[in-house]
Amino acid sequence: MAKQIEVAGLDAYYGAHKAIEDITMTIEPRAVTAFIGPSGCGKSTFLRTLNRMHEVIPGARVEGKVRLEDQDLYGPDVDPVSVRRTIGMVFQRPNPFPTMSIYDNVAAGLRLNGRFSKSELDGIVENSLKGANLWKEVKDRLHKPGSGLSGGQQQRLCIARAIAVRPQVLLMDEPCSALDPISTLAIEDLISSLKRDYTIVIVTHNMQQAARVSDKTAFFNLAGQGQPGKLVEMDETSRIFTNPGQKATEDYITGRFG
Amino acid sequence: MTTVPTGIQPISTGRRVKDRIVHVLVYLAFAIAVIPLISVLWLVVKNGMQRFDLEFLTHSMRNIGARDAGGGAYHAIIGTLEQVLLASLIAVPIGLLTAVYLVEYGSGGRLARSISFFVDVMTGVPSVVSGLFVLAFWILALGMPFSGFAGAMALSILMMPVVVRSAEEMLRLVPNDLREAAYALGVPKWRTIVKVVLPTAFTGIVTGVMLAVARVAGETAPLLLTVFFTDSINNDPFNGPQMGLPLYVFDQAGRPTDTAIDRAWTGALTLILIVMLLNLVARLIAWWRSPAKRGS
Numbered sequence: 001m002a003k004q005i006e007v008a009g010l011d012a013y014y015g016a017h018k019a020i021e022d023i024t025m026t027i028e029p030r031a032v033t034a035f036i037g038p039s040g041c042g043k044s045t046f047l048r049t050l051n052r053m054h055e056v057i058p059g060a061r062v063e064g065k066v067r068l069e070d071q072d073l074y075g076p077d078v079d080p081v082s083v084r085r086t087i088g089m090v091f092q093r094p095n096p097f098p099t100m101s102i103y104d105n106v107a108a109g110l111r112l113n114g115r116f117s118k119s120e121l122d123g124i125v126e127n128s129l130k131g132a133n134l135w136k137e138v139k140d141r142l143h144k145p146g147s148g149l150s151g152g153q154q155q156r157l158c159i160a161r162a163i164a165v166r167p168q169v170l171l172m173d174e175p176c177s178a179l180d181p182i183s184t185l186a187i188e189d190l191i192s193s194l195k196r197d198y199t200i201v202i203v204t205h206n207m208q209q210a211a212r213v214s215d216k217t218a219f220f221n222l223a224g225q226g227q228p229g230k231l232v233e234m235d236e237t238s239r240i241f242t243n244p245g246q247k248a249t250e251d252y253i254t255g256r257f258g
Numbered sequence: 259m260t261t262v263p264t265g266i267q268p269i270s271t272g273r274r275v276k277d278r279i280v281h282v283l284v285y286l287a288f289a290i291a292v293i294p295l296i297s298v299l300w301l302v303v304k305n306g307m308q309r310f311d312l313e314f315l316t317h318s319m320r321n322i323g324a325r326d327a328g329g330g331a332y333h334a335i336i337g338t339l340e341q342v343l344l345a346s347l348i349a350v351p352i353g354l355l356t357a358v359y360l361v362e363y364g365s366g367g368r369l370a371r372s373i374s375f376f377v378d379v380m381t382g383v384p385s386v387v388s389g390l391f392v393l394a395f396w397i398l399a400l401g402m403p404f405s406g407f408a409g410a411m412a413l414s415i416l417m418m419p420v421v422v423r424s425a426e427e428m429l430r431l432v433p434n435d436l437r438e439a440a441y442a443l444g445v446p447k448w449r450t451i452v453k454v455v456l457p458t459a460f461t462g463i464v465t466g467v468m469l470a471v472a473r474v475a476g477e478t479a480p481l482l483l484t485v486f487f488t489d490s491i492n493n494d495p496f497n498g499p500q501m502g503l504p505l506y507v508f509d510q511a512g513r514p515t516d517t518a519i520d521r522a523w524t525g526a527l528t529l530i531l532i533v534m535l536l537n538l539v540a541r542l543i544a545w546w547r548s549p550a551k552r553g554s
Contacts, residue, residue, distance in 0.1 A: 051442065053438065053441060053442060056437075056438065056441055058365050058366075081441075081444055081445070081446050082444065083444075084441055084442055084443070084444040085443070085444025086444070088442060088443070089442035091435060091438065091439065091442070093435060095433070095435035095436055095438075095439045096439075097436060097439070097440075097454055097458070098436075098458060099454075099457040099458050099460075108440070108443060108445075108453075108454075109443035109444065109445065112440070112443065112445040112449050112450075112453055113443075113444060113445065158439070161439075161443065162442070162443070165443055165444060
């Protein structure tokens with residue numbers, strides 16, 4: 001079910017402001033790709049263009065091509081809703097639906113999109129929670145509100161919710177930045193096990209995290225304040241962290257700026 | 259023992275005095291704000307309790323002579339309940355949909371801004387004007403009879419801006435994260451609004467609707483012009499003059515006998531109780547729907 005994403009010559013705008021410029025890359029299936037770079041360099045913006053979440057913001061638009069296998073995601077007759085169903089997303093801050101129980105949160109994506117029998121839903125909810133390493137902790141309180149969980153549990157609940165709709169790609173926008181080290185570890189373990197089935201893209205500010213979980217790393221940078229962010233280089237993670245091709249990458253990962 | 263100067267000093271006398279003065283002023287302002295409220299409630303309860311009995315709640319004023327004791331407000335209670343219910347049925351859907359448009363779809367466009375402006379204008383419309391409008395348009399121009407429904411239309415004009423404003427506030431309080439979470443699951447925008455945004459804002463919207471109901475339940479002027487008066491029970495809000503509690507109070511208070519004045523006080527007490535009861539019901543609904551309760 002995992003698929004490859006190809007991006008060619010992609011620009012993204014907020015109104016008149018160009019946030020990222022001319023990004024071309026290939027994201028491999030069944031692997032973890034990490035985006036690193038200083039704040040404001042457009043990593044999150046670029047991530048959101050991959051499932052057409054960017055255009056949700058008023059005035060935001062995208063130019064260029066994003067292809068999932070052979071399909072152009074920005075083609076004229078492509079429904080953005082079905083793109084998002086295929087490419088799931090986990091956000092920086094855990095955002096379970098406050099009016100719903102744990103069970104309903106996981107089932108939300110399915111229930112809001114079609115009809116499923118009770119037993120079907122039960123199975124998917126259990127599998128998704130197991131997939132997110134949360135089942136043991138919540139199986140006795142599935143019908144309590146999701147907002148009663150700890151931050152790390154809430155984030156895993158959001159991951160369970162995202163994988164319950166069986167996406168082909170999972171985008172993660174700094175999924176651990178609001179969590180403590182133990183919850184972070186739980187989520188990193190989860191990412192490593194999820195990559196067997198999914199194409200995973202993760203934005204992170206934590207370079208150790210990128211080094212730990214990812215197979216490929218892309219470094220983004222911006223030339224200056226108000227300039228659009230650009231892709232500096234993308235390579236095997238081990239190469240980026242030991243022998244980067246660009247001076248800027250080396251400066252960033254050794255902590256000389258950013 | 260010598261103390262090392264740390265730069266940390268005790269509170270100066272001047273600040274202590276200022277703190278006291280402001281404390282007193284704040285409590286004083288609170289007391290002044292509460293005095294009229296308490297005194298109104300106390301007067302209404304004291305004077306209204308005399309006639310607050312079963313006869314008052316179950317009888318109309320039909321065949322009660324000018325000097326007779328007895329009689330009741332059953333016809334007015336029925337009228338008020340029906341008129342407020344009809345007004346809510348008209349105003350709440352329109353108001354809620356308007357708020358949804360303003361928050362979710364309008365996003366600062368020209369149409370949204372002009373709607374916002376006219377909602378503000380409507381908030382300032384005196385209640386008698388809405389009554390006059392229905393009188394001129396519905397009763398005089400279209401030739402419809404005086405009826406509870408005509409009154410409900412006038413009340414709904416007053417309710418609508420209150421519903422729009424409060425629902426808008428509540429929808430704006432729903433974090434954008436939740437909308438994005440739903441979009442990222444491949445949920446279309448309209449389902450996101452129906453299944454995620456509105457349930458999240460539900461409690462606040464109910465409170466806003468109740469405020470609007472409380473506001474119009476006591477309106478007299480628009481009813482005077484649209485439902486007219488009657489001393490008899492009229493259960494059909496679509497046909498013929500009805501009564502309403504505010505009208506009843508207005509009518510009875512204007513009569514020259516003590517028994518009528520007593521009835522007016524009791525009518526006022528009944529009106530306050532009805533609004534309180536509706537509020538209680540709404541709070542119960544909101545509490546019952548809230549996630550915190552379902553989790554326990």
